[in-house]
Amino acid sequence: MAHKTDIEIAREATKRPIQEIGEGLGIPVEHLLPFGHDKAKVSAEFIKGLNGNENGKLILVTAINPTPAGEGKTTTTVGLGDGLNAIGKKTAICIREASLGPCFGMKGGAAGGGYAQVVPMEDMNLHFTGDFHAITSAHNLLAAMIDNHIYWGNALEIDERRVTWRRVMDMNDRALRDCVTSLGGVANGFPRQTGFDITVASEVMAILCLATDLDDLQKRLGDIIVAYRRDRSPIYARDIKADGAMTVLLQQAMQPNLVQTLENNPAFVHGGPFANIAHGCNSVIATTTALKLADYVVTEAGFGADLGAEKFMNIKCRKAGLAPDAVVLVATVRAMKMNGGVAKGDLGREDVEAVEAGCPNLGRHIENVKSFGVPVVVAINHFSGDTEAEIAAVKTYVESMGSEAILCKHWEKGSAGITDLAERVAEIAESGVSQFAPLYPDDMSLFDKIETIAKRIYRADEALADQKIRDQLRAWEADGYGDLPVCMAKTQYSFSTDPNLRGAPVGHGVPVREVRLSAGAGFVVAICGEIMTMPGLPRVPSAEQIGLNEAGQIEGLF
Structure with a gap:
């Protein structure tokens, strides 16, 4: 029997009105700002009133280093959230918003897969509630105000050679990495070399994701260093008087977005810094709000644990006073084989030796996460071609590392395929064994x-x-x-x-x-190394396959 595609499954979803999803978490209708019928923002006023609530348990989902074989980290995050709800734990999930860069580039969408997805999938992968557009606008307003200040006499004595604030857009466009602005004569200002980063690498994105409320947001925006004088003294965004207008542009974007999983469980999707060039976690305000409303919160950190989990622990947890109760490390048999030297085209053949050869990547991530004092469980995200011998090889290896691996079939079966992991994670979280501490002290150089x-x-x-x-x-x-x-x-x-x-x-x-x-x-x-803060599109970008079908539905986005 041919499997349905992710998009076919998502289209068949029976969504509940977003007001009902909010109600399940105790959010009154008047505190939801609806965007259509299936997504809404949660009001700042309501969030402020939650301070007295106790925090739920925080579960971090991370992964091995990604391979072209795929790991399914978001899929597992969504599946585990559904699984915990299925065993009677009031659970919300917190994930990041998708950037248009990878959607039209290589990676495709970012809302889970199979029967472990967040919907509405198309909206989340495109404009959603406009948060990324607001961040792009706020960032570029500051850029415009800097050049404008220089044009009108430069009272702050900005050294034009030392303007550090670049521009951003939410698209992979390598032609903009390095460019010259203000060409064309006196009326257009002073030519200078600058460039673009992708919006998810913007400091404004990081600020939105780390700010606790609008006052904190404005203070942080004001603290941005945009340029230096000739004597190397810094110029701040507040010196340019841009912080107020930037906050106004971001006022609504600061409110977390509430959507639902295929099983009608609550999902907060808010913020989206990349984990390879930025800090890789969804917003602090979404996570802390979820922790006040649910008994369990399942969140993810981007890419492998060497990036996402490290930044989640050393940056997000440190800044927000959070501590994970358990960490789930996602791996696949296919990815173990690729790490063991098997080519992508040959992954279908059983190869226990290659699985074993690839396991040290997983082992190192287990050790690293444990070094933060947090208990780790490995989720083996099941693919239909995996053999029992290959699965057993991973389980045996993980046991030798003093952890345990649990096979998960949420992609195929939704929450029913991940109850073993959900029960184990709940057991660990309730036991209170986590002794979380960041890797280094603040006062280290x-x-x-x-x-x-x-x-x-x-x-x-x-x-x-x-x-x-x-x-x-x-x-x-x-x-x-x-x-x-x-x-x-x-x-x-x-x-x-x-x-x-x-x-x-x-x-x-x-x-x-x-x-x-x-x-x-x-x-x-x-x-x-060679990492770019403005990625490029591949030779054949996903955008070439994207369009509307005769029914007016989006095809090729995933």
């Missing part, structure tokens, strides 16, 4: 923080940075930014900075190419 992650998470011999970068870090420490955490921008495909180095490499170095200070978000970005 910035370069030492970078090196700590490089050595302890990536297992590198050293972090490599030239004198200019080390001097820059020291200058920021002298300016009072030394206590900030670091956000590593690195390839998601490997523990190293070489995307082709699979498995569990050792003996490599982590070259830091550039550092950027995100003073408003509250972290320092270390750009490592």
Whole structure:
């Protein structure tokens, strides 16, 4: 029997009115701002009133390094949320919004798959409630106001060669990575070299995802360093007087979005920083709101645990005072085989040896997550071609690492296929064994923080940075930014900075190419290896396959 496609399954979903989903969490109708019948924003006023509520249990879903074989991290997050609800635990899930870049590029949509999906799928993968557009507008308003300030006499004495604020758009467009603005004569201003990043790499995105309320949002926006004077003293967004208008543009975007799973369970989908170039977690306000309303919250962190989980623990949890009660690490037999050297075309054949050869990647992630003091369970996301011997090989390996692996069939069966994992996760979370602590203290020097992650998470011999970068870090420490955490921008495909180095490499170095200070978000970005903050489209972008069919339905988005 041919499996239905994700989009066919999503179209057949029986959605409940979003007011009913809100009601199940105790959100009154008047505190939901509806966008159509199946999505709504939760009012800031209602969220403010939740402070006295106790927090539920926080479950983080992360994964091994991604391979072209696919891991299904979001699918497992959604499935586990449905599974916990199915065993009687009042559970909400929290995931990120999708960027248009990968939707029209390579990766496709980001709302789960099979019978573990969040709907409405098309809306979530396109404009949704307009949050990313608002972030893009706020970011570029600041860029326009900087150039405008310089044009009208430059009272702040901005050094035009030291404007650090670039522009953004939510699309993969390599032609905009490096460009010159203000050409065309006196009326258009002063020519200067700049460039674009993708919206999900914007500091405004990070700020929206880390801010606790509108006041905190405006303060953080004001703290953004946009340029320097000739004497190297910083110019802030508040000096340009942009913080108020930016906050106005972001007022509605700050409110978390409520949607539902195929099984009509609540899902907060809010914020979307990439995990390879940004901090990779959904918004603090969505997660903390969910924790006040549900007994369990299942959230995910992007890409492998070396990126998403590390940033979730060292940045998001540190900033928001959160601590995960358990971590689920997603792996597939197919991905183990690819890590073990099997080509994508040959994954259908049983190959227990390749599975075993690929397991050290999983093992390293288990060790790394445990080093934060948090218990780890491995979810084997089942594919129909997996054999019993291959599954047994993964389970045996995981047991040897002092953890356990549970086979999950949520893609095929929804919540019924993941109750074993749900029960085990609930047991661990209730037992209170988690002893969470971030990897490094606030007062460690910035370069030492970078090196700590490089050595302890990536297992590198050293972090490599030239004198200019080390001097820059020291200058920021002298300016009072030394206590900030670091956000590593690195390839998601490997523990190293070489995307082709699979498995569990050792003996490599982590070259830091550039550092950027995100003073408003509250972290320092270390750009490592060849990673780009503005991706490009592949030779054959997904956009070529996307269109409307005769029924007016979207085809090819997934």
